[in-house]
Each structure stands twice: as structure tokens, then as C-alpha cells.
Amino acid sequence: MEQDTIAAVATPVGSGGIGIIKISGRDALSIAEAIFQKTGNTPDSWRTTDAHLVAALHSHRLYHGHIVDPDNGRVLDEVLLAAMPAPHSYTREDVVEINTHSGRVVLAATLALVLKQGARLAEPGEFTKRAYLSGRIDLTQAEAVIDIINSRTDKALEIAASQMRGDLKQKVEAIRDILLDILTEIEAVIDFPEDVEDIIKDGKAVAVIANKAIEPLKVLIRQYDNAHILRDGIKMAVVGKPNVGKSSLMNRLLQNDRVIVSPIPGTTRDLIEETLNIRGIPVVVADTAGLHETDDPVEVIGIQKTEEYINRSDLVLFMIDAGEPLAREDYRIYETIHNKRSIIVVNKIDLVDKGAGPDIPDTWAQTPAIKISALYGEGLGALKDLIAKISMGDFPLEPENVTIPNLRHKIALERCLQLATSAVEAIKNKTPFELVAIDVQEAIDALGEIVGLTTREDVIDQIFSRFCIGK
Numbered sequence: 001m002e003q004d005t006i007a008a009v010a011t012p013v014g015s016g017g018i019g020i021i022k023i024s025g026r027d028a029l030s031i032a033e034a035i036f037q038k039t040g041n042t043p044d045s046w047r048t049t050d051a052h053l054v055a056a057l058h059s060h061r062l063y064h065g066h067i068v069d070p071d072n073g074r075v076l077d078e079v080l081l082a083a084m085p086a087p088h089s090y091t092r093e094d095v096v097e098i099n100t101h102s103g104r105v106v107l108a109a110t111l112a113l114v115l116k117q118g119a120r121l122a123e124p125g126e127f128t129k130r131a132y133l134s135g136r137i138d139l140t141q142a143e144a145v146i147d148i149i150n151s152r153t154d155k156a157l158e159i160a161a162s163q164m165r166g167d168l169k170q171k172v173e174a175i176r177d178i179l180l181d182i183l184t185e186i187e188a189v190i191d192f193p194e195d196v197e198d199i200i201k202d203g204k205a206v207a208v209i210a211n212k213a214i215e216p217l218k219v220l221i222r223q224y225d226n227a228h229i230l231r232d233g234i235k236m237a238v239v240g241k242p243n244v245g246k247s248s249l250m251n252r253l254l255q256n257d258r259v260i261v262s263p264i265p266g267t268t269r270d271l272i273e274e275t276l277n278i279r280g281i282p283v284v285v286a287d288t289a290g291l292h293e294t295d296d297p298v299e300v301i302g303i304q305k306t307e308e309y310i311n312r313s314d315l316v317l318f319m320i321d322a323g324e325p326l327a328r329e330d331y332r333i334y335e336t337i338h339n340k341r342s343i344i345v346v347n348k349i350d351l352v353d354k355g356a357g358p359d360i361p362d363t364w365a366q367t368p369a370i371k372i373s374a375l376y377g378e379g380l381g382a383l384k385d386l387i388a389k390i391s392m393g394d395f396p397l398e399p400e401n402v403t404i405p406n407l408r409h410k411i412a413l414e415r416c417l418q419l420a421t422s423a424v425e426a427i428k429n430k431t432p433f434e435l436v437a438i439d440v441q442e443a444i445d446a447l448g449e450i451v452g453l454t455t456r457e458d459v460i461d462q463i464f465s466r467f468c469i470g471k
């Protein structure tokens with residue numbers, strides 16, 4: 001596949017030690033030749049040899065030299081350059097990487113020079129898309145690249161790294177191969193009914209589909225259900241009436257004084273969001289404005305925002321004061337949150353005798369409750385455990401448990417499961433094999449969507465649009 005040549009700055013914007021410009025495509029090496037002056041050679045000496053720069057540079061080595069504008073001889077920067085000729089590169093095309101100093105101007109000037117030599121600016125994710133289109137990686141591995149970049153916890157990184165190694169791809173392909181074999185058998189039966197191998201007729205096919213397709217599909221779907229929050233995270237809101245200690249808890253969880261805490265009710269007026277890692281789960285936690293009746297227009301806006309946020313949250317920490325009887329506001333807040341996954345957090349237990357606290361109505365019993373002191377940090381470990389348990393159940397976080405499909409994969413796995421199940425039923429019911437074959441073919445296609453064999457163009461575009469430029 002001969003593609004045009006793309007280039008981009010691959011490192012984040014800003015000042016730093018090095019910035020990298022990546023070039024990929026058929027002109028990558030000649031562009032490098034035009035603008036790179038290798039140390040130890042005058043430009044003339046290596047241009048007079050009839051060897052191309054490609055031949056002059058060993059692949060996958062870093063060469064020291066300068067970027068020089070061929071039009072006017074202006075030296076832009078002292079750099080290290082690596083040439084990675086096809087097919088041994090990220091994209092499987094000719095790739096050149098130039099390590100310049102990292103500054104906005106030097107990177108922009110070097111990139112402009114590269115573009116002037118005929119490359120075009122890469123689109124977001126285009127290098128990885130080329131790696132996928134060239135067949136070096138499948139779609140799950142391409143998705144893992146973005147997951148690695150976006151990982152917010154070690155566990156999320158572990159999941160993404162496993163996917164990048166191809167663990168999910170292999171599991172999906174193994175199931176797909178089984179279904180392909182079955183399809184071949186079924187087609188043989190359709191074409192040559194008299195020579196039928198017994199595999200279909202005596203029920204062996206049913207067992208093969210059940211054990212080698214349906215079972216592993218169920219395992220993968222279960223992995224998603226149990227553990228997808230390790231990669232996707234959860235949104236958690238801390239709500240309660242004014243002054244119960246919501247901001248104090250937020251600061252405790254973040255281990256710094258991010259939010260203003262004061263004895264004045266109504267201190268927090270805006271919604272404050274931060275990301276933290278609770279037992280390996282990326283949690284976006286929001287401290288909210290205390291919920292109560294007020295005429296203050298700024299507080300009113302804060303309260304509206306809180307109510308919207310509650311709707312979007314996966315988990316709500318409903319905080320009450322250990323030292324005070326429940327107020328009308330508490331009952332009203334419970335009404336808003338009782339249908340959500342929530343935890344009643346009884347705060348300020350340092351102010352009351354051990355075991356004491358407000359009388360919690362029996363009707364609230366369905367919601368787990370925990371006692372803490374946000375001020376002194378008491379009960380925080382137990383609260384984190386409870387957050388993790390409510391979010392993940394008892395799912396074990398063992399290293400072998402890191403093949404976790406994403407939502408896109410899960411939807412395809414479920415469709416495959418449903419079709420495979422219906423194929424089994426059809427075989428058992430002696431449905432004509434032509435019809436069984438349709439189910440099996442569609443089940444195969446569902447798996448093909450995961451790895452990128454039968455994925456719709458717009459879905460592929462959408463996946464790569466999540467990337468940054470230069471990846």
C-alpha cells in the first residue's frame with residue numbers, strides 16, 4: 001500500500017528536553033536527506049556518493065547532525081535523527097524521527113521545513129491508523145495505544161498493555177477460528193449431504209460451539225461487566241446539606257487542601273472535580289454545593305449543577321452529620337439519591353460517643369452506611385474499600401484477569417453470543433443447515449468487527465479520531 005507522506009510533532013506542546021518530529025511514508029527518507037546534515041560529513045560528501053542517505057544511514061540508529069534549510073543554508077537545530085525503513089517501523093512504512101530541542105518555535109520551524117519538502121500534516125491517530133491498515137496491529141491493539149496514553153491508574157495501564165500485546169485479539173481470533181471451522185463443516189453438509197462428517201449430525205458441533213465459543217464469550221462479557229470500570233473509571237459525587245464536611249472529605253481523599261473548608265455553611269458554591277485512584281479504580285470525584293433551600297442566586301446555580309451531576313454519577317456519597325439529628329434537608333436529599341448507587345457517609349464521628357450517631361430510618365437500610373471523621377481521617381480506608389466493593393463486587397484483581405474488553409467489544413461479543421446460541425438451538429431443532437449457516441456467519445462477522453476485519457469505516461474513523469496528532 002503506497003501512501004503519501006505524513007508528518008507531525010509527536011511530543012506534547014511546551015518547553016522541554018526533546019521534541020520529536022515523526023515522518024512516515026514513501027518520501028520520509030528523501031525528505032530527511034534534503035534537510036539533515038549528518039555530523040562528520042559535509043553535505044557534499046554524502047550527496048556525491050551515489051548512495052542515497054537511506055543507504056548511508058544504518059536503520060534504527062540515532063545519528064547526530066543538524067537540520068538545515070536547503071534553500072538558504074540556515075541551521076535550525078542540532079538534532080538526533082533515526083531512520084526506520086519499511087517494513088520495520090511503527091507504520092510499516094519508511095519512518096524518520098527527528099529529535100530536536102523542544103520549544104514551540106523550533107518544532108514548528110522544523111515541521112514547516114518537512115512539510116515544505118512534500119509531506120502533509122498527519123491527522124489525529126494517522127500513524128497508528130497506518131499501522132492498523134498495514135496489518136501490523138489489529139483494531140484492538142490500535143485501541144490499546146490510546147488506552148495506554150489515557151491510563152489513569154497502574155491497573156488501567158496493565159489492562160491496556162495486555163491488549164496491546166494482543167491478548168484480547170488472540171482470544172477473539174481463537175473463538176472466530178472455531179466458528180469458521182464449524183461454518184466450513186456446515187457448508188460441506190449443505191453441498192455434500194451424503195458424505196456428512198458426523199461432527200454436525202451427532203451433536204459434536206453443538207458441544208464444540210458451546211464449549212469453545214459460547215463459554216469463552218461469556219467469560220469475556222463477564223470480564224467487561226465486572227472490571228470495565230478499571231479502565232473507564234467511575235464518576236462519584238459527594239453530596240449533603242451545607243457544612244457536613246463534604247469538602248473536608250474531598251481534601252482527605254486527594255491528600256491535599258484542594259477545596260476551601262470553613263465552618264460557614266454554603267462555602268462550596270461551584271462543583272469541583274478531581275481524579276483519584278481508589279483501590280485501582282480511576283474515580284472522578286466531585287465536591288458539590290450543600291443542598292438546601294436558599295435564595296442566594298449563586299448557591300441556587302450550584303445546587304442545580306449538583307442535581308444534574310447526581311444524575312450523571314455512578315456512585316453518590318451522601319454525607320450526614322453524626323452530631324445532629326437528621327434534618328428535613330437530609331430526607332429530601334435521600335429522596336433524590338435513593339435510586340442511585342449510593343453510600344451513606346456519617347461524618348464527624350469524632351464529635352460523638354463511640355457508636356452514637358443520628359437515628360437512620362429503617363427505610364434507608366438498603367443503602368450501605370459507614371462512619372468516618374473527615375477531619376481526623378478515621379474510617380477512610382474502610383470507605384475506600386466500600387467504594388471499591390460497591391463498584392466492582394468481589395471481582396479479583398489478579399494479573400491474569402487483565403483481558404478486559406471495552407464497550408465496543410462487549411456489544412459485539414454479546415451479539416456473537418446471541419447468534420452462536422441461536423445456531424446451537426437451530427442445530428438441535430434440525431433447522432435446515434442453510435439457516436444455521438447464516439447465524440454462524442453473522443457470529444463470525446461480529447467478532448470480525450472487534451479485530452477490524454468487518455468493522456464499518458465510520459467506526460474505524462471514530463476510533464482514530466480519539467487520538468492526538470502525532471500518534
Ligand SMILES: Nc1nc2c(ncn2[C@@H]2O[C@H](COP(=O)(O)OP(=O)(O)OP(=O)(O)O)[C@@H](O)[C@H]2O)c(=O)[nH]1
Nearest residue numbers: 242243244245246247248262266267268290374375
Ligand atoms: N469535628 C469535625 N469537624 C469536621 C469534620 N469534617 C469537617 N468538619 C468541619 O466542618 C466544617 C465544614 O466543613 P466543610 O468540609 O467545609 O463542609 P462542606 O460540607 O463542604 O460545607 P459546604 O461547602 O458549606 O456545603 C469545617 O469547619 C470543618 O473543619 C469532622 O470529621 N469532624
Ligand SMILES: [Mg+2]
Nearest residue numbers: 246247267268
Ligand atoms: Mg464544601
